[in-house]
Amino acid sequence: xxxxxxxxxxxxxxxxxxxxxxxxxxxxxxxxxxxxxxxxxxxxxxxxxxxxxxxxxxxxxxxxxxxxxxxxxxxxxxxxxxxxxxxxxxxxxxxxxxxxxxxxxxxxxxxxxxxxxxxxxxxxxxxxxxxxxxxxxxxxxxxxxxxxxxxxxxxxxxxxxxxxxxxxxxxxxxxxxxxxxxxxxxxxxxxxxxxxxxxx
Amino acid sequence: xxxxxxxxxxxxxxxxxxxxxxxxxxxxxxxxxxxxxxxxxxxxxxxxxxxxxxxxxxxxxxxxxxxxxxxxxxxxxxxxxxxxxxxxxxxxxxxxxxxxxxxxxxxxxxxxxxxxxxxxxxxxxxxxxxxxxxxxxxxxxxxxxxxxxxxxxxxxxxxxxxxxxxxxxxxx
Numbered sequence: 001x002x003x004x005x006x007x008x009x010x011x012x013x014x015x016x017x018x019x020x021x022x023x024x025x026x027x028x029x030x031x032x033x034x035x036x037x038x039x040x041x042x043x044x045x046x047x048x049x050x051x052x053x054x055x056x057x058x059x060x061x062x063x064x065x066x067x068x069x070x071x072x073x074x075x076x077x078x079x080x081x082x083x084x085x086x087x088x089x090x091x092x093x094x095x096x097x098x099x100x101x102x103x104x105x106x107x108x109x110x111x112x113x114x115x116x117x118x119x120x121x122x123x124x125x126x127x128x129x130x131x132x133x134x135x136x137x138x139x140x141x142x143x144x145x146x147x148x149x150x151x152x153x154x155x156x157x158x159x160x161x162x163x164x165x166x167x168x169x170x171x172x173x174x175x176x177x178x179x180x181x182x183x184x185x186x187x188x189x190x191x192x193x194x195x196x197x198x199x200x
Numbered sequence: 201x202x203x204x205x206x207x208x209x210x211x212x213x214x215x216x217x218x219x220x221x222x223x224x225x226x227x228x229x230x231x232x233x234x235x236x237x238x239x240x241x242x243x244x245x246x247x248x249x250x251x252x253x254x255x256x257x258x259x260x261x262x263x264x265x266x267x268x269x270x271x272x273x274x275x276x277x278x279x280x281x282x283x284x285x286x287x288x289x290x291x292x293x294x295x296x297x298x299x300x301x302x303x304x305x306x307x308x309x310x311x312x313x314x315x316x317x318x319x320x321x322x323x324x325x326x327x328x329x330x331x332x333x334x335x336x337x338x339x340x341x342x343x344x345x346x347x348x349x350x351x352x353x354x355x356x357x358x359x360x361x362x363x364x365x366x367x368x369x370x371x372x
Contacts, residue, residue, distance in 0.1 A: 023282020062219020094330020095355020105319015118291030129320020
């Protein structure tokens with residue numbers, strides 16, 4: 001029965017070793033997908049390369065289905081699995097700021113670490129910028145504290161908030177992803193940029 | 201074109217691999233993946249080293265200092281060190297290790313560097329306000345069907361699409 005570490009008394013050293021190994025898989029998968037290239041990531045927003053959409057949704061669906069089946073088969077205690085706490089205003093405004101950072105900087109935190117690992121100089125500056133941004137947030141926290149903690153709705157699930165079962169929502173997410181993959185692949189043909197694709 | 205198509209792993213296959221890693225994280229630890237949390241640990245640890253008293257008085261940083269334990273000895277920090285090594289192994293495996301500044305030929309290297317720093321700063325700031333980035337909030341949250349995950353994902357990608365036109369010169 002999972003999750004293993006919270007249920008069994010696993011030592012701190014083993015826990016940290018597992019963290020490192022999971023990170024290893026995470027970094028390897030991101031780099032193999034091409035998330036170590038800012039121009040490949042940015043292709044998502046101009047249609048010439050929609051790898052981000054394909055990888056991101058395939059990964060989310062794989063893990064989602066895995067959790068649904070593990071729960072169904074009694075292999076995991078979902079009451080211990082962390083469901084993100086929802087603070088409506090800060091999730092939306094934080095997301096908007098991150099989206100601007102994405103199109104301006106060309107990375108997100110995870111992909112910047114993976115890109116810096118293979119020598120991408122733009123990623124190294126992006127990481128430096130991220131640290132500055134986090135420091136700035138911490139230093140000016142009293143200004144944002146109210147917004148950060150406003151509209152706390154708890155660990156709300158999308159399925160509960162629209163009133164469908166987890167299984168039905170899973171099916172809807174898969175259907176939406178298939179439509180997006182289809183539209184995205186059309187966009188890739190239409191907005192093809194051989195010059196950029198050969199470079200990245 | 202053929203060469204490019206073979207260069208990276210098939211994206212659906214890479215997505216499957218990433219999904220299996222994420223699922224393993226849930227099964228083993230009860231939590232998903234993350235990245236910005238480790239960056240915060242670096243910042244908290246630096247502030248704490250420069251001035252412990254100051255870090256203790258900060259409303260935000262003090263939340264992440266617990267007694268004698270270093271903020272660098274955390275699950276997310278070790279995980280992100282793994283990302284660094286895993287990315288390096290993958291790059292070595294596929295012959296992609298080299299120092300390179302990626303940008304559109306329409307902009308100078310200097311401009312690309314400024315944009316990377318500004319973009320990073322915005323992402324770093326937003327990830328603290330929004331309690332997690334594309335990994336910890338969006339991807340992980342979506343797998344557990346959390347509303348926060350879907351809202352954060354839509355806010356990030358929606359904004360990037362909406363602003364893409366204004367920043368097109370930097371990329372295409």
